[in-house]
């Protein structure tokens with residue numbers, strides 16, 4: 001599993017790097033960098049319960065700010081086109097694709113990333129359930145899956161399997177661990193229901 005994870009990460013890095021080079025953009029920390037930061041202004045954000053300020057142009061994708069400026073690397077750069085869900089975070093409790101969310105649109109809203117959900121010592125029930133079900137193969141999609149599942153369970157604490165299938169349908173997993181992911185979300189729902 002460790003080998004697979006490392007292979008997948010290398011593939012992803014090389015794909016992203018190739019895409020950036022093809023587009024003539026620089027890259028930092030796995031996501032493209034704007035070619036010119038001349039229009040940057042201080043943008044204040046509430047993230048994981050903390051107030052943060054970053055210099056950024058308002059139309060910069062939230063994902064770039066999270067990863068490049070705030071070192072919150074849980075949200076991943078997958079497609080950059082709102083089509084895979086790897087970059088999913090919560091804004092005021094609702095899932096958004098941070099790759100297409102302009103940081104200037106956040107305003108006073110609260111952003112929650114996977115780093116704000118739980119800790120190694122005290123994982124969120126969803127994180128615990130994903131570990132218990134061994135839902136990750138390469139792991140690239142998993143943080144986005146967990147954040148999408150958090151939104152789902154907050155709206156529907158007792159989902160059926162079909163609810164989970166539909167709720168996570170637009171989050172893609174190239175490794176095909178969907179069965180384990182669905183079981184993990186149902187397990188988390190049970191666990192949360194008991195607490």
Ligand code: FES
Nearest residue numbers: 078079080085099
């Ligand atoms: S990277 Fe945002 S949806 Fe794929």
Ligand code: FES
Nearest residue numbers: 137141173174175
């Ligand atoms: S576990 Fe590899 S993409 Fe989902």
